[in-house]
Amino acid sequence: xxxxxxxxxxxxxxxxxxxxxxxxxxxxxxxxxxxxxxxxxxxxxxxxxxxxxxxxxxxxxxxxxxxxxxxxxxxxxxxxxxxxxxxxxxxxxxxxxxxxxxxxxxxxxxxxxxxxxxxxxxxxxxxxxxxxxxxxxxxxxxxxxxxxxxxxxxxxxxxxxxxxxxxxxxxxxxxxxxxxxxxxxxxxxxxxxxxxxxxxxxxxxxxxxxxxxxxxxxxxxxx
Amino acid sequence: xxxxxxxxxxxxxxxxxxxxxxxxxxxxxxxxxxxxxxxxxxxxxxxxxxxxxxxxxxxxxxxxxxxxxxxxxxxxxxxxxxxxxxxxxxxxxxxxxxxxxxxxxxxxxxxxxxxxxxxxxxxxxxxxxxxxxxxxxxxxxxxxxxxxxxxxxxxxxxxxxxxxxxxxxxxxxxxxxxxxxxxxxxxxxxxxxxxxxxxxxxxxxxxxxxxxxxxxxxxxxxxxxxxxxxxxxxxxxxxxxxxxxxxxxxxxxxxxxxxxxxxxxxxxxxxxxxxxxxxxxxxxxxxxxxxxxxxxxxxxxxxxxxxxxxxxxxxxxxxxxxxxxxxxxxxxxxxxxxxxxxxxxxxxxxxxxxxxxxxxxxxxxxxxxxxxxxxxxxxxxxxxxxxxxxxxxxxxxxxxxxxxxxxxxxxxxxxxxxxxxxxxxxxxxxxxxxxxxxxxxxxxxxxxxxxxxxxxxxxxxxxxxxxxxxxxxxxxxxxx
Numbered sequence: 001x002x003x004x005x006x007x008x009x010x011x012x013x014x015x016x017x018x019x020x021x022x023x024x025x026x027x028x029x030x031x032x033x034x035x036x037x038x039x040x041x042x043x044x045x046x047x048x049x050x051x052x053x054x055x056x057x058x059x060x061x062x063x064x065x066x067x068x069x070x071x072x073x074x075x076x077x078x079x080x081x082x083x084x085x086x087x088x089x090x091x092x093x094x095x096x097x098x099x100x101x102x103x104x105x106x107x108x109x110x111x112x113x114x115x116x117x118x119x120x121x122x123x124x125x126x127x128x129x130x131x132x133x134x135x136x137x138x139x140x141x142x143x144x145x146x147x148x149x150x151x152x153x154x155x156x157x158x159x160x161x162x163x164x165x166x167x168x169x170x171x172x173x174x175x176x177x178x179x180x181x182x183x184x185x186x187x188x189x190x191x192x193x194x195x196x197x198x199x200x201x202x203x204x205x206x207x208x209x210x211x212x213x214x215x216x217x218x219x220x221x222x223x
Numbered sequence: 224x225x226x227x228x229x230x231x232x233x234x235x236x237x238x239x240x241x242x243x244x245x246x247x248x249x250x251x252x253x254x255x256x257x258x259x260x261x262x263x264x265x266x267x268x269x270x271x272x273x274x275x276x277x278x279x280x281x282x283x284x285x286x287x288x289x290x291x292x293x294x295x296x297x298x299x300x301x302x303x304x305x306x307x308x309x310x311x312x313x314x315x316x317x318x319x320x321x322x323x324x325x326x327x328x329x330x331x332x333x334x335x336x337x338x339x340x341x342x343x344x345x346x347x348x349x350x351x352x353x354x355x356x357x358x359x360x361x362x363x364x365x366x367x368x369x370x371x372x373x374x375x376x377x378x379x380x381x382x383x384x385x386x387x388x389x390x391x392x393x394x395x396x397x398x399x400x401x402x403x404x405x406x407x408x409x410x411x412x413x414x415x416x417x418x419x420x421x422x423x424x425x426x427x428x429x430x431x432x433x434x435x436x437x438x439x440x441x442x443x444x445x446x447x448x449x450x451x452x453x454x455x456x457x458x459x460x461x462x463x464x465x466x467x468x469x470x471x472x473x474x475x476x477x478x479x480x481x482x483x484x485x486x487x488x489x490x491x492x493x494x495x496x497x498x499x500x501x502x503x504x505x506x507x508x509x510x511x512x513x514x515x516x517x518x519x520x521x522x523x524x525x526x527x528x529x530x531x532x533x534x535x536x537x538x539x540x541x542x543x544x545x546x547x548x549x550x551x552x553x554x555x556x557x558x559x560x561x562x563x564x565x566x567x568x569x570x571x572x573x574x575x576x577x578x579x580x581x582x583x584x585x586x587x588x589x590x591x592x593x594x595x596x597x598x599x600x601x602x603x604x605x606x607x608x609x610x611x612x613x614x615x616x617x618x619x620x621x622x623x624x625x626x627x628x629x630x631x632x633x634x635x636x637x638x639x640x641x642x643x644x645x646x647x648x649x650x651x652x653x654x655x656x657x658x659x660x661x662x663x664x665x666x667x668x669x670x671x672x673x674x675x676x677x678x679x680x681x682x683x684x685x686x687x688x689x690x691x692x693x694x695x696x697x698x699x700x701x702x703x
Binding site for chain 1: 483485487488489490491492493494495496498499502503516517519520
């Protein structure tokens with residue numbers, strides 16, 4: 001899951017970025033409105049955390065431009081402006097959520113997760129694919145009632161496939177969603193982690209849930 | 224202290240004026256009537272006297288009182304006419320029977336001139352008389368060949384009872400007094416009622432005002448159609464005042480909202496840094512680094528709060544201002560000393576263009592705050608390796624100080640330069656906050672300049688320079 005943080009106050013920005021990174025998200029950040037707008041227009045983000053009072057281009061102007069472009073990216077406004085009118089203005093400018101400063105990082109993470117689920121049309125934090133259950137809040141996985149221990153990267157890969165289960169995801173797309181410093185190009189790192197995941201999920205004769213579409217990528221489905 | 228009441232004053236003064244008018248008018252009218260009645264009475268007295276006067280004749284060379292003969296006749300016994308004629312030559316007098324032994328008071332003027340006067344009649348009642356100096360009427364055939372009338376001057380006095388006239392005047396006077404009192408009372412009552420009913424609208428308006436809630440202060444008072452026009456004017460002025468109060472209230476609200484916003488940003492930084500530090504166990508070095516970040520953010524917060532405290536103090540400092548005579552240029556030189564090092568680090572050079580005549584009568588400490596802010600801004604935001612121009616002038620009783628610096632980011636300077644003086648205005652949010660710019664310095668300067676009776680303005684030029692100018696009355700013109 002890739003997230004952009006547009007916040008002009010350095011101590012807050014670095015803490016948010018670090019917190020999101022530790023949660024396994026791929027995070028880009030900037031303190032400039034112009035740069036932020038360029039990032040959103042040129043990358044696929046699952047969520048954008050957007051401060052309103054930023055230099056150059058105001059956060060609300062960025063929102064209006066994005067919605068004007070038809071960009072559906074989920075945007076959470078993070079602002080110290082907390083009056084009802086200011087919140088209404090933010091939401092009506094196209095924000096999906098509005099978080100008033102100072103906020104708890106846990107609350108921010110919860111709201112980010114909601115936006116990611118909403119972006120994938122999932123209302124519940126639990127994603128079920130046959131007998132496979134992925135708890136996106138606890139970041140835990142069960143198959144046929146048994147908990148399966150996954151590493152951070154294995155989990156992120158599975159979650160990425162699970163959010164779009166039934167869809168084929170290319171290697172590049174998976175890398176872009178998961179890895180922090182993606183610079184383009186292809187890598188076999190996805191194939192390696194797919195192999196690890198299959199080993200852990202396909203024990204005791206259970207059917208495959210991760211399928212390879214040769215020349216296209218991978219998909220997660222019941223059959 | 225008892226407050227004067229417009230109603231009581233209006234009532235008292237109106238009653239007094241009406242009473243005065245009625246008294247003067249009544250007196251004038253009464254004396255006109257009296258004069259008219261006496262004139263009419265004198266006319267009758269004169270006519271009667273003229274008729275009787277021809278009864279003073281010369282006969283057989285002597286003065287003969289023919290009128291006396293007619294009065295002495297039995298048919299005239301009841302005649303109450305009081306007539307007395309004195310012969311100035313002999314000193315004797317002839318009088319009508321009704322006078323008995325009494326004499327009339329006599330007054331007279333020139334020959335045949337009628338002199339009217341009041342007198343007390345022998346029976347003790349008031350009367351009116353006409354006195355005439357005359358000569359006996361003479362006919363040649365009456366044996367008066369040697370009679371010379373001029374040698375026998377006669378004083379003729381006819382007196383008449385004026386009791387009836389006096390009664391009429393007394394009744395007239397009473398009628399006038401009664402009418403006057405009635406007019407005064409009715410007028411007073413009418414005025415009281417007018418005032419009472421007029422004040423009902425005012426009282427109702429006052430009650431409406433009192434029933435307004437604190438949240439309605441900004442809304443203009445609806446002016447009822449029945450409110451008297453004089454009060455409507457006051458209500459309109461009151462509404463204008465409310466509008467001004469509301470304007471300042473909104474400015475204050477906006478100020479406090481901005482304060483909340485400005486406090487939240489560094490506060491959220493502190494909170495996020497600490498929260499992130501506690502999310503998992505870390506090395507001592509890592510904790511130290513995070514605590515250091517939190518401390519920086521806290522210092523931003525402290526700086527902001529200190530500045531806000533100064534701002535709050537300034538708003539209450541009007542009474543504690545200390546006026547003294549000072550030279551603006553000396554003050555600027557001491558301020559510049561504090562920024563020499565920083566200016567040098569930024570490659571800035573000062574260009575001083577002082578006029579040498581800048582004596583002021585003002586509060587030195589407050590003016591120093593303004594000068595400090597302006598120089599600090601110029602040093603912080605001036606393009607590196609440029610000249611920072613400071614100029615003073617004294618013209619038309621006003622002392623000006625202009626500070627001009629070149630900026631590299633002129634495109635970020637807004638068209639409306641007044642926004643510089645809005646609290647929390649910052650051209651560049653993030654960088655300014657980290658550069659320790661709180662965003663209320665110029666707003667602070669504006670408040671100070673207003674307090675000192677001066678002004679501050681900002682202008683930008685096409686040559687990439689931005690200047691701030693303060694103006695204050697020169698020493699000899701302070702208080703003009």
